[in-house]
Amino acid sequence: MTYCVGMLLDKGIVMMSDTRTNSGVDNISVFRKMTTFQGEDRVITMMTAGNLATTQAVISQLEERNKTPEEREPTIFKAPTMFQVANMVGDLLRDVVIQRQMSNKGQSGGPKFTASIIVAGQIEGMEPRLFMIYPEGNFIEASTDTPFFQIGETKYGRPIILRGYDWNMSFEDAVKLLMVSMDSTLAANLSVGMPLDVTVLERDLFEPKHERRIMADDPYFNAISSGWGEALRSAFHSLPDYSFYNDDSQS
Known part of the structure; x- marks a missing residue:
């Protein structure tokens, strides 16, 4: 399992992912689930969840096409819009899923090859855009009504x-909000784990504004985690007390 989230803001896009991959309690490893592609007129970041072999195949094929784009088509560096980028990634994901399912046909109890991908970025002259792509290759786009996407847990x-979300919030507050969201997930599910990866894409800046890997001993993240726990306990105790003997319950 994994947890990845991408959030669309007025200022740009903020993304965060964990790095845990596992096939049981005795087989846990770390694998980066966030990849950024950067060109002169565009920046595109993807986060993946699902079968690791499937997602790795998709990202590897995209990277291979981008090495010599004049010889390998289609490449996301030539796509005219982010919609076309999402469509390209969706087609590739669908094809990889189908290929792996066909190769496993007839084998009972085999692995599931499904995967999901969040695609975010901006091409010069256009708006920042955020998409969630399903294993079938279809996708949906974020908007002010649906401003964030999650995949995994x-x-x-x-x-x-x-x-906590606000369309006009600062990048710093957005990262803090995603840290709290991630901390709540870490506390509830052992299949999501540290370290975390963060990428911030600012509007009209065609390179990441901020990239960071957050380790388990990170002082700021640990302060957020302990502070959030204390704030929840304080809020709980500040609520009106419940009584078995209040006036409404008396006959």
């Missing part, structure tokens, strides 16, 4: 973002 961190 989504349920624990989602309520945090729903309550």
Whole structure:
């Protein structure tokens, strides 16, 4: 399992992912799930969740096409819009999933090759855009009504973002919000784990504004984690007390 989240803001896009991959409690490893492609007129970041062999095949093929784009088509460096980038990635993901399912046909109890990808970025002269791509190759786009996407283990961190998100929030507050969302997920599910990767894409800046790997001993993240726990306990104790003997319950 994994947890990746991408959030669209007025100023740009903020993305965060964990790095844990596992096939059981005795087989846990670290693998980067966030990849950034940078060109003169564009910056594109992708986060992956699902079968590791499938997602690695998709990213590797994209990277191979980009090495000599004049000889390898299609390449995301030549796509005229982010919509076309998302469509290209979706087609590739669908093809890889189908190929692996066909190669495993007839084998019972084999691995599932499904995967999902979040694609974010901007091409010069256009708006920053954020997409979530499904294993079938179809996708949806973020908007002011649906400003963030999650893949992987989504349920624990989602309520945090729903309550704390603001379209006009600063990048720094957005990263802090995603840290709280990630911390809640880490506390609830052992299949999501440190370190974390963060990328911030600022509007009209065609390179990452901020990239960082957050380790388990990171002082700021640990302060966020302990502070959030204390804040929740304080908020809980500040709520009105419940009584078995209040006036409404008396006959």
